[in-house]
Structures are given as structure tokens and as C-alpha cells.
Amino acid sequence: MLVLSWLIKSMSVEIAQSILWREKASDVWKELHEHVSHADLFRISEIQEEIFSQRQGDNSISKFYIALKTLWDELDVLNPLPVCTCNSKCSCGAIKKIEKEINKNQVVRFLRGLNDQYSGVRSQLMLLDNLPNVNRVFALIAQQERQFANENASVPKALLVAGDDTLDSKRNQGSGNGWNNKYTSKKCS
Numbered sequence: 362m363l364v365l366s367w368l369i370k371s372m373s374v375e376i377a378q379s380i381l382w383r384e385k386a387s388d389v390w391k392e393l394h395e396h397v398s399h400a401d402l403f404r405i406s407e408i409q410e411e412i413f414s415q416r417q418g419d420n421s422i423s424k425f426y427i428a429l430k431t432l433w434d435e436l437d438v439l440n441p442l443p444v445c446t447c448n449s450k451c452s453c454g455a456i457k458k459i460e461k462e463i464n465k466n467q468v469v470r471f472l473r474g475l476n477d478q479y480s481g482v483r484s485q486l487m488l489l490d491n492l493p494n495v496n497r498v499f500a501l502i503a504q505q506e507r508q509f510a511n512e513n514a515s516v517p518k519a520l521l522v523a524g525d526d527t528l529d530s531k532r533n534q535g536s537g538n539g540w541n542n543k544y545t546s547k548k549c550s
Contacts, residue, residue: 365389401439408436417476422506426499429471467495471502479505 364386369377376393383389412432417425442459445451472483482505486498493501 405436405439408432408439412436412470415470415474417474422475422499422503425474426471426503429467429474433467464494465492468492468498471495471498475502478509 368386368389380389380392383392412429415429442456445456472486475483479502482502
């Protein structure tokens, strides 16, 4: 009864209502398995389209990666890898090859969705014979993002300090292009 209670409390109201009168947790599991174990080809195709349309855009690397990872995880649930049913331990390595191919596809999709500022590191990674797993690629790109953030954080201050002399000379020249009006209030602190 305790497990049954946990199951019911962890479900949405709609799902909980459909199994509310089951007396055994095992009956609930069986029924839920029947409901959700069938591959929904429409949802699988929607997820695949979403994966291929994902772009970083204004998102951070983390947000972009999490969006893709969520879609990949849902796809794995709806369309899982086959399980070897050989009597003895499988020795052909087919499942490992499939997993490696899936990882390669995920790495490529992640890299192709990145903004153009990552084109250098994207090219370097895609030229590798053995791609790292997608989590490692994410970590490498996140480091690159932090490096870009540090570089960009220091540039404006240097430009503003260097720009003080330029501002004074532009003000003294009386240039009428509005440049001096636009930047005169900016000072490095």
C-alpha cells in the first residue's frame, strides 16, 4: 500500500485517476507500462524535428545543451536501443557500435546548432577521427564560452579608457556626426 500510495502521489491527476482503484502496485506498473510502452511515432517524429531545428541563438551553451539533452532523453525513452537477447553474452559489439553512432550524431547536432563564434572549435572537433562523448564536447564548448565571456568583459573597459582621449579630441573638433553626444557619458570606473 505504501508503494501504491507513492506511485499515485507522483502522477498527474489524469493518470492517477485511471489507476486509482488498483489494489496492487504491480498492477499499476503493468497498466502504466501498457499505456506508455508503445512507441508513439508522431511524438518521435516531432522530437526528431525539434532536435534538428534547435539553435543556440541567444541562449547560453548550458541552456542550449539542456534543451537538446532533454529531447534526446525523451527520444531514448520512446525509442530505446534494442537489447541483446542472446543466450550467452553478446560478443559482436553491435550495441556498442550503435551507441557510438548515436553519440556521434548527438555531437554533430550539438556542434551544428552552435552560434558562428564557435566555428573554430566546431571545425576542430568535427575533424577528429574519434569524437569525444557529447558530455565532454559540451564541457569543452562551455570552457570556450567562459573564455569568450572573460575576453569580452575586458574589452569594453579598455576601449572606454582609450576612448577618453578620442572623446576629447572629437569634442574639440566639433564633429557633427553625433558620435560625441552618444558616448560622452561613458566613463571607466
